[in-house]
Amino acid sequence: MSDEQIETGEPIVITDPDSDRYHTFGYISWWQQEVVRDATALVVGAGALGNEVLKNLALMGIGNLLIADFDTIEDSNLSRSVLFREGDRGERKVDVAARRGKELNPDVKVKAWHGDINFEMGLGVFRHVDAIVGCLDNREARLSINRFAYSVNRPWVDGAIQELMGIVRLFWPWQGACYECTLTDADYQMINLRYSCPLLARDNILQGKVPTTPTSASIVAAFQTQEALKLIHGMEVEPGKAMLINGLTNDVYKTEYPVKEGCMSHSTLEPIVELPQVTAVTTTLAELLTIAQEKLGPEAVIEFDGEIITHMTCPDCGASESVFKKMARLYESEYRCPHCNGRREMSLTHRISGDEDFLDKTLAQMDIPPLGIVRANNGREKIYLELTGDRETFLTFS
Numbered sequence: 001m002s003d004e005q006i007e008t009g010e011p012i013v014i015t016d017p018d019s020d021r022y023h024t025f026g027y028i029s030w031w032q033q034e035v036v037r038d039a040t041a042l043v044v045g046a047g048a049l050g051n052e053v054l055k056n057l058a059l060m061g062i063g064n065l066l067i068a069d070f071d072t073i074e075d076s077n078l079s080r081s082v083l084f085r086e087g088d089r090g091e092r093k094v095d096v097a098a099r100r101g102k103e104l105n106p107d108v109k110v111k112a113w114h115g116d117i118n119f120e121m122g123l124g125v126f127r128h129v130d131a132i133v134g135c136l137d138n139r140e141a142r143l144s145i146n147r148f149a150y151s152v153n154r155p156w157v158d159g160a161i162q163e164l165m166g167i168v169r170l171f172w173p174w175q176g177a178c179y180e181c182t183l184t185d186a187d188y189q190m191i192n193l194r195y196s197c198p199l200l201a202r203d204n205i206l207q208g209k210v211p212t213t214p215t216s217a218s219i220v221a222a223f224q225t226q227e228a229l230k231l232i233h234g235m236e237v238e239p240g241k242a243m244l245i246n247g248l249t250n251d252v253y254k255t256e257y258p259v260k261e262g263c264m265s266h267s268t269l270e271p272i273v274e275l276p277q278v279t280a281v282t283t284t285l286a287e288l289l290t291i292a293q294e295k296l297g298p299e300a301v302i303e304f305d306g307e308i309i310t311h312m313t314c315p316d317c318g319a320s321e322s323v324f325k326k327m328a329r330l331y332e333s334e335y336r337c338p339h340c341n342g343r344r345e346m347s348l349t350h351r352i353s354g355d356e357d358f359l360d361k362t363l364a365q366m367d368i369p370p371l372g373i374v375r376a377n378n379g380r381e382k383i384y385l386e387l388t389g390d391r392e393t394f395l396t397f398s
Contacts (some may be wrong), residue, residue, distance in 0.1 A: 006281040008172065014077065022060075022061050025060070025061075030233060031233075032233060035232060036060060037055070037063045037107075039062055039131065039232045040063060040064040040129045040131075041062050041064070041130065041132075041228060042068065043057070043133045043135060044132070045068070045069055045135035045136045046068075046094055047069075047137060048080035049160075052082065052218050052222070052225075053133050053135055053221045054101050055082055055101070056221065056225040058101040058102075058104045059103065059104060060225075060229070061105060062108060062237045064108075064109045064111070064395075065101060065109070065110045066125075066397075067094045067112050068113045069092075069097075069113075069114065070116050070117070071092075071283075072091060072093060073088045073090065073091050076378070077093075080213065080214045080217055084100075092112070092114050094112035095112050095114070096109040096111040097351065104162065109397030109398055111395070111397045112235070117141055117145065117314045118328070119329050120329070121148075121369060122280075122368075122371030123148055123152060123310060123371070123372060123373040123386075124391070125394065127152045128391060131232055132155070132227050133156065133159075133224055134159065135221070138191070139384065141192040143183070145179075146180055147180070147264075148393055150265045150267065150268060151269050152268070152269060153174075154171035154173070155170060155231055157224050157227045157228055159223070160220070161213075161216040162216075163211055163212070163213065163216070163247075165245065165246055166245040166247050167220070167242055167244070168223040168242070169257075169369050170227050170231075171239060172237070172239035176240020176256070176257070177256075177257035177258060177259045178263060179242040179264050179265070180260070181259055181260035211357075216245075216247055219245060220245065223245075237377045241255065241256045242254065242255050252317050269384040270385045272386055273295070273383050273385060273386065274386050275388050278291070278385070279387055279389040280362065281364075281370075282389075283363050284359065284361060284363070285358070285362075286360065286365060288302060288374065289301075289352055289354055289359070290353075290384065292376035292383075296381060297378050300376050300377065300378040301351050301376070302349070302351060303350060303377050304349075304350050304375075306327060306328055307348045307349070307350050308324065308326055308367060309323040309347070309348055310324055310346040310348065312346050313347070314337035314344045314345075315342065316337065316342035317338050318339040319338075319339045323346075324358075324366055364385065370393070371386065371390045373385065
């Protein structure tokens with residue numbers, strides 16, 4: 001029994017082991033099964049690490065699991081992923097992981113989300129979960145999660161493995177270093193990131209894949225799960241520090257990262273205005289602009305984080321196509337004219353002032369995802385409008 005329980009007289013409830021699958025957890029002084037049951041965890045990446053984290057959270061009775069990944073199962077996954085079977089080859093990882101998580105514990109509710117975490121998940125999703133766990137194999141996705149989490153002032157847990165090595169670290173905005181603080185010039189070159197202008201997506205993006213083992217995945221994922229449970233319980237954690245695990249020498253040690261001055265991730269969106277009646281599918285640009293102007297005055301405009309391609313026109317054959325897609329999501333192959341293979345010219349926009357001829361388009365038709373957050377600006381003041389009306393439909397678990 002903890003000192004706190006002794007002082008407050010709070011009883012430890014011991015349940016019947018024959019009828020309560022969580023019976024053993026009741027002996028842990030700080031464990032609150034109802035808190036775990038009511039929590040929502042976002043697990044990004046459903047590979048070797050993600051499988052282990054999902055397994056652990058399911059066994060412990062997490063209430064809701066949001067599983068995000070863009071990949072499908074291949075044979076090489078079967079040696080490291082406890083939730084996948086040979087018959088799953090070719091299926092989406094998120095679908096199989098969600099199904100197997102439910103098989104492990106029917107109490108757990110799940111949602112599978114198949115997409116590119118870098119561009120396709122609404123920023124508001126990160127606001128409305130209790131724990132974010134990154135189980136990724138590339139720097140670009142880690143950097144995206146870091147910036148998203150920092151933007152909405154949410155902590156997240158990162159894990160990485162290579163051969164018999166592993167690392168676990170927790171990042172919390174304004175409390176120690178963040179993930180981007182740890183990046184070197186070589187890291188930026190690896191992900192080919194450019195801050196000065198948006199880029200077309202690459203057809204063959206460098207994934208940064210490295211050799212891994214199921215043992216290192218199990219060890220690192222166990223620590224990641226524990227950190228997530230600490231966050232859910234409101235316990236003390238160590239932001240900006242890393243636990244490094246050397247399986248060759250059986251050494252485990254911690255290190256603290258320095259905060260990088262001028263780090264580009266160190267920006268939090270304030271204030272965020274929740275709009276319960278606004279959704280990506282039903283709300284038009286005109287309607288959102290009206291809301292922005294009601295709050296900031298008639299000079300207010302809507303601004304997007306990056307360029308959106310509205311049209312592409314081929315100067316060689318004259319063919320034109322309506323696109324309305326984020327520039328960062330357009331692959332280089334789409335830059336070519338499908339009729340003559342010429343290089344097409346792009347019409348771009350990153351702001352809506354009210355003069356556009358496509359104000360009747362919905363936010364979804366402008367490539368804004370559910371629970372997205374859009375900036376409104378009148379030149380003196382900025383606010384951030386969240387499509388909160390999507391919460392009830394997007395964050396639905398079964």
